Amino acid sequence: MKKIAVLVEHRQGEIREITFEMLGKAHQLAGSDDEVQALFLGDTSQKELVAKVSPHAHTTLAVYDAALKDFEPLRYGSALEAVLSNADCDLLLMGQTAFGMDLAPALAAKMTMPFTSDVVDIEILDGGVKATRQMYSGKVSAAVSLKEAPKRLLTVRAGAFPAEDVPEVSGEVREIAWSVDGDFAVRKFLSYIEAAVGDVDITQADVLVSVGRGIKDADNIPVAQELADALGGVVSCSRPVADKKWLPKERQVGTSGKTVKPRVYIALGISGAFQHQAGMKGAATIIAVNKDPKAPIFSIAHFGIVDDLFKVLPALTEKVRELKG
Amino acid sequence: MEEEQQQPLAERLDLFSCIQCGKCTGGCPVSIKSPLNIRRVVRESSVRDELSGFMSRIELWDCTTCSTCAIRCPRGLRPVDVVIGLREMMIEEGRIDKTIIDALDGAYKYGNPWGRAKNKRAEWAQDLDIPNALEMDPGQVLYFVCCAASYDPRVQEIARSLVKVLRAAAVPFGILGNKETCCGSEIRRMGEAGLFEMLMEENMKNFSKVDPRVIVTTSPHCMNALKNEYEGLTTDVLHYSQFVWELLSAEKLDLKTPVPMKVTYHDPCFLGKQNGVFDEPRWIIGKIPGIEFTEFGRCRENSLCCEGGGGRMWTEGTGAGERLSEVRVKDAVDMGAEAIITACPFCLLTLEDAVKTTGNEEKIRIIDLMELLAMTLEGDAETGDVS
Amino acid sequence: MDIIVCIKRVPETAEADIVLDAGKKGIDTDGMVFSINEWDNYAVEAAIQLKEAQGGKITVVSAGPEENNEVLRRALAMGADDAIRLTDPAFEGSDAIAMARILAAAIKDIPHDLILTGVQADDDGFGGTGVALAEMLGLPYAALVTDIQLDGDTLTVHRELEGGLEEVTAVKMPALLTIQTGINEPRYVSIMGIRKVAKKEIAEKSAGDLSLSGDDIGVKGSLSQIEGLFFPPVGEGAEIIEGTMDEKAETLVKILKERGGIA
Ligand SMILES: Cc1cc2nc3c(=O)[nH]c(=O)nc-3n(C[C@H](O)[C@H](O)[C@H](O)COP(=O)(O)OP(=O)(O)OC[C@H]3O[C@@H](n4cnc5c(N)ncnc54)[C@H](O)[C@@H]3O)c2cc1C
Numbered sequence: 001m002k003k004i005a006v007l008v009e010h011r012q013g014e015i016r017e018i019t020f021e022m023l024g025k026a027h028q029l030a031g032s033d034d035e036v037q038a039l040f041l042g043d044t045s046q047k048e049l050v051a052k053v054s055p056h057a058h059t060t061l062a063v064y065d066a067a068l069k070d071f072e073p074l075r076y077g078s079a080l081e082a083v084l085s086n087a088d089c090d091l092l093l094m095g096q097t098a099f100g101m102d103l104a105p106a107l108a109a110k111m112t113m114p115f116t117s118d119v120v121d122i123e124i125l126d127g128g129v130k131a132t133r134q135m136y137s138g139k140v141s142a143a144v145s146l147k148e149a150p151k152r153l154l155t156v157r158a159g160a161f162p163a164e165d166v167p168e169v170s171g172e173v174r175e176i177a178w179s180v181d182g183d184f185a186v187r188k189f190l191s192y193i194e195a196a197v198g199d200v201d202i203t204q205a206d207v208l209v210s211v212g213r214g215i216k217d218a219d220n221i222p223v224a225q226e227l228a229d230a231l232g233g234v235v236s237c238s239r240p241v242a243d244k245k246w247l248p249k250e251r252q253v254g255t256s257g258k259t260v261k262p263r264v265y266i267a268l269g270i271s272g273a274f275q276h277q278a279g280m281k282g283a284a285t286i287i288a289v290n291k292d293p294k295a296p297i298f299s300i301a302h303f304g305i306v307d308d309l310f311k312v313l314p315a316l317t318e319k320v321r322e323l324k325g
Numbered sequence: 326m327e328e329e330q331q332q333p334l335a336e337r338l339d340l341f342s343c344i345q346c347g348k349c350t351g352g353c354p355v356s357i358k359s360p361l362n363i364r365r366v367v368r369e370s371s372v373r374d375e376l377s378g379f380m381s382r383i384e385l386w387d388c389t390t391c392s393t394c395a396i397r398c399p400r401g402l403r404p405v406d407v408v409i410g411l412r413e414m415m416i417e418e419g420r421i422d423k424t425i426i427d428a429l430d431g432a433y434k435y436g437n438p439w440g441r442a443k444n445k446r447a448e449w450a451q452d453l454d455i456p457n458a459l460e461m462d463p464g465q466v467l468y469f470v471c472c473a474a475s476y477d478p479r480v481q482e483i484a485r486s487l488v489k490v491l492r493a494a495a496v497p498f499g500i501l502g503n504k505e506t507c508c509g510s511e512i513r514r515m516g517e518a519g520l521f522e523m524l525m526e527e528n529m530k531n532f533s534k535v536d537p538r539v540i541v542t543t544s545p546h547c548m549n550a551l552k553n554e555y556e557g558l559t560t561d562v563l564h565y566s567q568f569v570w571e572l573l574s575a576e577k578l579d580l581k582t583p584v585p586m587k588v589t590y591h592d593p594c595f596l597g598k599q600n601g602v603f604d605e606p607r608w609i610i611g612k613i614p615g616i617e618f619t620e621f622g623r624c625r626e627n628s629l630c631c632e633g634g635g636g637r638m639w640t641e642g643t644g645a646g647e648r649l650s651e652v653r654v655k656d657a658v659d660m661g662a663e664a665i666i667t668a669c670p671f672c673l674l675t676l677e678d679a680v681k682t683t684g685n686e687e688k689i690r691i692i693d694l695m696e697l698l699a700m701t702l703e704g705d706a707e708t709g710d711v712s
Numbered sequence: 713m714d715i716i717v718c719i720k721r722v723p724e725t726a727e728a729d730i731v732l733d734a735g736k737k738g739i740d741t742d743g744m745v746f747s748i749n750e751w752d753n754y755a756v757e758a759a760i761q762l763k764e765a766q767g768g769k770i771t772v773v774s775a776g777p778e779e780n781n782e783v784l785r786r787a788l789a790m791g792a793d794d795a796i797r798l799t800d801p802a803f804e805g806s807d808a809i810a811m812a813r814i815l816a817a818a819i820k821d822i823p824h825d826l827i828l829t830g831v832q833a834d835d836d837g838f839g840g841t842g843v844a845l846a847e848m849l850g851l852p853y854a855a856l857v858t859d860i861q862l863d864g865d866t867l868t869v870h871r872e873l874e875g876g877l878e879e880v881t882a883v884k885m886p887a888l889l890t891i892q893t894g895i896n897e898p899r900y901v902s903i904m905g906i907r908k909v910a911k912k913e914i915a916e917k918s919a920g921d922l923s924l925s926g927d928d929i930g931v932k933g934s935l936s937q938i939e940g941l942f943f944p945p946v947g948e949g950a951e952i953i954e955g956t957m958d959e960k961a962e963t964l965v966k967i968l969k970e971r972g973g974i975a
């Protein structure tokens with residue numbers, strides 16, 4: 001019998017979607033007599049959150065302590081060690097998120113767990129763990145195997161697995177004792193700051209004309225704006241464009257920007273790095289314009305044009321204007 | 326080179342002999358719209374001990390290095406080089422605009438200031454079957470394409486037209502293909518002297534391997550750099566307008582199809598003011614059957630700069646006023662010209678942009694001299710193709 | 713304030729056509745352009761800005777072949793004081809945790825108040841070497857840092873979370889931060905600047921110098937292994953629209969209309 005554990009990720013009173021994505025995958029990997037575990041670390045006041053995940057795991061192991069109210073990797077790491085000594089899981093999954101990236105590598109180093117990060121697929125064969133991860137901004141995939149060990153660790157890319165239809169099983173919740181022990185004052189959570197509210201809210205738009213580094217220069221943004229205006233949409237961007245301040249940070253789509261779900265998302269000169277994809281793959285229709293036929297954006301786009309965006313944009317804008325009269 | 330650097334700017338450029346007559350500022354095309362006052366830049370650079378506060382002045386990036394100031398200086402000084410010298414100091418401190426950094430990084434890593442892949446440099450010529458100059462016998466014509474003509478789809482049209490013209494004249498020639506690298510002209514003017522040298526060395530290596538009779542360039546900027554700034558390059562360097570002038574004079578080209586159009590000619594600063602090539606382009610235009618030529622009020626030595634040089638392709642500049650390229654386009658429209666002919670990739674791009682920003686798309690177009698020539702070689706079926 | 717910055721030399725692959733090497737465990741980097749990992753460039757700039765404000769010394773460390781001297785020199789020209797290159801055939805095949813072990817062995821003997829790494833490397837994209845390194849050195853840390861304020865021996869940092877949210881966290885020095893892009897505007901490094909440091913010595917350290925045994929590093933010391941590389945299925949979902957530009961635009965407009973893309 002094998003046991004697959006998922007570290008529950010929560011923030012500001014909500015379970016993060018990645019948790020269900022990992023639980024779904026864990027069930028898919030588990031055989032009929034295998035066990036899916038959810039590991040929860042938090043404050044007593046957050047017990048109601050546990051009720052949201054426990055139906056989806058055979059066992060939920062929970063540590064409640066005021067010190068665990070907000071994510072702090074040193075405390076979470078220590079508590080997790082306590083849980084893991086009770087959990088006897090073979091494989092632990094965490095998100096490759098701001099939470100997991102701040103915790104998993106340290107835990108792997110501390111507990112000498114075979115570990116790889118940011119995986120998009122997992123296979124368990126004869127007790128061996130094989131994962132697929134991407135390299136070179138998604139242009140190449142790597143098959144990585146983890147060596148034999150009592151516990152192995154993977155961090156999972158957000159959005160790699162569906163969060164829907166996670167099986168319901170009769171979940172049992174077990175509390176694990178843990179108390180603050182060690183100098184945790186060296187790292188202290190202070191507060192959250194919400195992203196600045198900008199002039200337009202790209203999360204509300206039905207149509208997004210999104211520009212990436214392929215737009216080449218701030219001077220070219222108006223060309224995209226023209227199409228957006230013609231379509232009645234809004235211009236958004238990838239992160240390099242916001243970094244260069246060609247568009248305000250609030251227009252950025254992706255893991256460190258906004259997650260958008262427009263009816264139509266037009267990606268112009270965006271390669272489709274996963275951090276970007278994560279923010280827009282929920283769009284009903286994705287249209288990509290990129291001169292590189294191998295750009296990863298084409299793997300998630302519904303329609304594609306392999307050409308110079310500076311040729312496509314004016315042609316398209318004109319046609320739309322014609323149509324609208 | 327490094328020793329030169331240590332020498333104070335004022336000494337190196339002999340600024341103490343400046344008489345502050347102000348002819349430089351008087352002729353400076355950007356002085357009407359920018360806080361940049363070139364006379365004052367020269368003055369302050371010679372009296373200040375400490376240039377660092379002064380030199381980070383943002384308006385120094387407004388200068389297009391058109392060199393009108395140097396042409397007008399009665400003492401033979403080169404005020405434009407003071408600007409470049411100050412930019413060099415900014416570059417050494419590293420505090421420059423991101424767009425400039427990107428252009429320099431691109432030239433360093435990929436051999437072109439747009440940072441486009443090296444192995445795609447010759448893609449424009451894929452279907453043209455142009456011989457690799459590195460495999461030719463010595464003594465031939467080397468066509469130096471230029472970054473803009475290699476990568477910018479609009480400028481590629483100049484290169485394609487020139488190829489047509491050379492072929493019509495049965496001139497054998499070759500290109501360096503992906504081995505060609507940026508000439509460094511703009512890089513040097515953005516103040517990155519070290520990178521200019523590096524690029525020069527790389528091109529020089531290839532030039533000596535090819536050992537051509539003449540190097541023909543698309544861009545006056547490349548021509549100027551190769552001809553006047555490449556140390557030790559003894560090969561003749563010609564801008565295509567000069568080379569084609571030779572071909573036409575020798576009656577190697579048969580210009581048959583009339584191009585009935587009223588045109589004017591915009592002098593590229595790096596071709597005209599800086600290298601005295603005023604007549605050849607006009608003479609070529611005059612040879613085209615059916616064409617009607619009219620001069621700009623400001624032409625030849627007094628021509629207005631398009632603001633595309635000196636790194637301005639990569640930085641906006643502070644001047645809030647009308648772009649000079651817009652002034653130029655409006656003037657041409659007022660003259661009733663249907664096209665501005667020019668002979669430089671940057672002029673082509675800035676003027677064409679100005680046609681759009683001034684909303685004159687219906688009235689006027691910008692045509693490169695080689696495109697014009699290709700039209701008359703071809704017949705009018707293809708003339709619509711060019712705009 | 714003594715700062716150590718870990719920097720990696722990576723191939724630029726955004727515009728490149730990637731070809732796998734013969735063993736299919738790496739890529740053929742022939743003819744590729746290499747540069748400092750983008751995140752590490754921001755980390756070096758962050759270190760220089762701290763040094764400019766506080767004084768101190770910056771040491772840059774890179775593990776890799778002789779070519780890595782390029783990125784180390786660039787960092788020296790940018791404003792770092794010392795450079796160390798870690799190199800040994802025994803390092804080959806190290807995974808990220810083993811790489812962190814190598815870095816830790818070198819760093820533990822260099823005085824430091826602060827260690828900076830990038831959030832992730834552009835090529836392998838593991839995104840965890842810094843955090844593993846912090847654990848090995850027993851230092852408090854914070855990952856994905858987008859802002860640093862210094863107050864005595866405490867760093868108040870912003871961490872970039874998902875959805876445009878940021879976390880404000882205090883970290884007591886000595887500490888390690890992994891730096892996110894956009895935290896600052898890295899300065900330009902001129903060719904002349906690089907030439908000026910061309911003769912500056914770059915210290916080299918081997919596995920032996922670092923007292924690392926073969927069991928800790930390389931394939932043997934790595935608990936994960938790359939079995940093989942392959943190209944992900946590309947273009948699978950996307951229906952590619954062909955034709956002249958006019959036809960392409962025409963087709964697109966039709967799709968936009970059908971899919972509610974024209975308001
Ligand atoms: C923790 C973390 C969070 C991140 N968060 C985000 C995020 O929220 N959002 C985000 O976007 N990124 C994010 N990134 C960065 C991400 O990894 C990529 O670097 C980024 O998305 C790339 O942006 P891009 O596609 O615009 O640029 P590139 O990858 O450079 O792609 C440019 C594309 O344009 C194409 N192109 C160029 N010229 C033309 C032309 N003329 N016509 C047509 N196509 C052209 C090229 O072929 C290329 O595919 C994050 C990274 C990390 C580590």
Ligand SMILES: Cc1cc2nc3c(=O)[nH]c(=O)nc-3n(C[C@H](O)[C@H](O)[C@H](O)COP(=O)(O)OP(=O)(O)OC[C@H]3O[C@@H](n4cnc5c(N)ncnc54)[C@H](O)[C@@H]3O)c2cc1C
Nearest residue numbers: 718775805806807808829830832833836837838839840841
């Ligand atoms: C299973 C596996 C097997 C591997 N096998 C090999 C192999 O056989 N040969 C090989 O050459 N590589 C190999 N690698 C890649 C190599 O181990 C990576 O450099 C290492 O995993 C670090 O990951 P990363 O570069 O993605 O760093 P990330 O964790 O993404 O990088 C974060 C930061 O760590 C620092 N950093 C990372 N690498 C270095 C470095 N070399 N020097 C200084 N600082 C650094 C930088 O500050 C960087 O910004 C392998 C990787 C894996 C996962």
